[in-house]
Amino acid sequence: MTATPLFTAHNDFRLPAVGLGTYRLNGDAGARAVSAGIDLGYRLVDSAFNYENEGAVGAGVTASGVDQSEIIVATKLPGRHHAADKARVSIEESRFRLGADATDLHLIHWPNPSVDLYVEAWQALIDAQARGTVRQIGVSNFLPEHLERIERETGQRPVVNQIEVHPYFPQSEAIALHAERGILTVAWSPLGRAKELLREPVIVEVAEAHQISPAQAVIAWHVARGTVSIPKASSVEHQRANLEAASVVLDAAEVEAITGLGKPDGRLFGADPATHEEM
Numbered sequence: 001m002t003a004t005p006l007f008t009a010h011n012d013f014r015l016p017a018v019g020l021g022t023y024r025l026n027g028d029a030g031a032r033a034v035s036a037g038i039d040l041g042y043r044l045v046d047s048a049f050n051y052e053n054e055g056a057v058g059a060g061v062t063a064s065g066v067d068q069s070e071i072i073v074a075t076k077l078p079g080r081h082h083a084a085d086k087a088r089v090s091i092e093e094s095r096f097r098l099g100a101d102a103t104d105l106h107l108i109h110w111p112n113p114s115v116d117l118y119v120e121a122w123q124a125l126i127d128a129q130a131r132g133t134v135r136q137i138g139v140s141n142f143l144p145e146h147l148e149r150i151e152r153e154t155g156q157r158p159v160v161n162q163i164e165v166h167p168y169f170p171q172s173e174a175i176a177l178h179a180e181r182g183i184l185t186v187a188w189s190p191l192g193r194a195k196e197l198l199r200e201p202v203i204v205e206v207a208e209a210h211q212i213s214p215a216q217a218v219i220a221w222h223v224a225r226g227t228v229s230i231p232k233a234s235s236v237e238h239q240r241a242n243l244e245a246a247s248v249v250l251d252a253a254e255v256e257a258i259t260g261l262g263k264p265d266g267r268l269f270g271a272d273p274a275t276h277e278e279m
């Protein structure tokens with residue numbers, strides 16, 4: 001198996017170019033899918049308190065043939081736990097659910113600007129990192145103004161911003177801003193949830209040129225743009241295909257053609273972090 005490329009953040013923290021998404025991978029089936037993915041070669045697994053699957057993800061890690069220390073599991077602090085006292089307990093609870101000494105990569109799930117407690121949540125992650133219960137800290141769905149504010153008010157920059165990125169919503173400006181600051185962009189719904197996107201003629205054409213599937217062409221597009229993607233796949237066939245796509249190299253014209261599918265309103269369900277809030 002070819003090694004998955006790695007991308008490096010401002011503090012030298014590194015993530016593999018392709019990780020495993022786990023939204024809706026729950027219970028025994030979820031644990032089996034996670035352990036199969038790790039045995040195939042995944043070393044980054046996404047999860048969240050709100051997916052109610054940290055237990056299944058932790059069980060999958062334990063059931064795999066790979067030492068826990070070689071795997072990075074990301075999890076996310078939910079919106080209803082942003083206040084300092086709640087965040088502290090929530091972070092500890094995630095750690096217990098994952099069955100880990102410390103969470104590897106803990107993110108704020110959504111900024112929820114109308115609640116305006118995301119700086120407090122960020123400080124709670126900084127404090128947990130200082131106590132040693134969290135290894136790396138980052139955010140998700142943060143707009144540039146949210147990134148700027150947490151850094152200005154706490155002096156600490158996140159290693160990751162996990163945001164919606166797929167060819168219908170390429171987020172070129174956010175990716176460039178993150179790259180300038182050494183913040184890794186992690187793309188959620190990187191396959192656009194595998195709907196009409198995978199039938200787009202531009203993507204089908206690139207896939208045919210490389211003798212790969214449309215989903216693999218989309219993952220190769222993410223890799224070429226320096227973005228970590230976390231496609232969710234329950235079957236071993238999809239998991240393997242997605243991991244193999246990490247080593248497919250697209251040329252600049254192919255990347256540009258796929259980026260050209262972008263639309264200003266290309267978000268899958270209108271989840272603009274300025275207004276969309278999740279608790």
Ligand SMILES: NC(=O)c1ccc[n+]([C@@H]2O[C@H](COP(=O)([O-])OP(=O)(O)OC[C@H]3O[C@@H](n4cnc5c(N)ncnc54)[C@H](OP(=O)(O)O)[C@@H]3O)[C@@H](O)[C@H]2O)c1
Pocket residue numbers: 020021022023024046047109140141162163187188189190191192193194213215216230231232233234235237238239241242
């Ligand atoms: N931070 C956030 O707010 C946020 C929001 C949404 C998602 N996420 C994270 O991002 C992850 C990925 O996003 P997502 O689950 O929304 O969507 P996605 O990864 O874009 O798409 C998942 C769908 O693609 C299918 N698929 C996977 N590999 C395929 C392949 N090679 N060929 C054809 N179909 C394939 C899967 O089917 P099978 O399962 O049948 O293989 C599933 O139906 C989530 O699981 C979650 O971990 C984070």
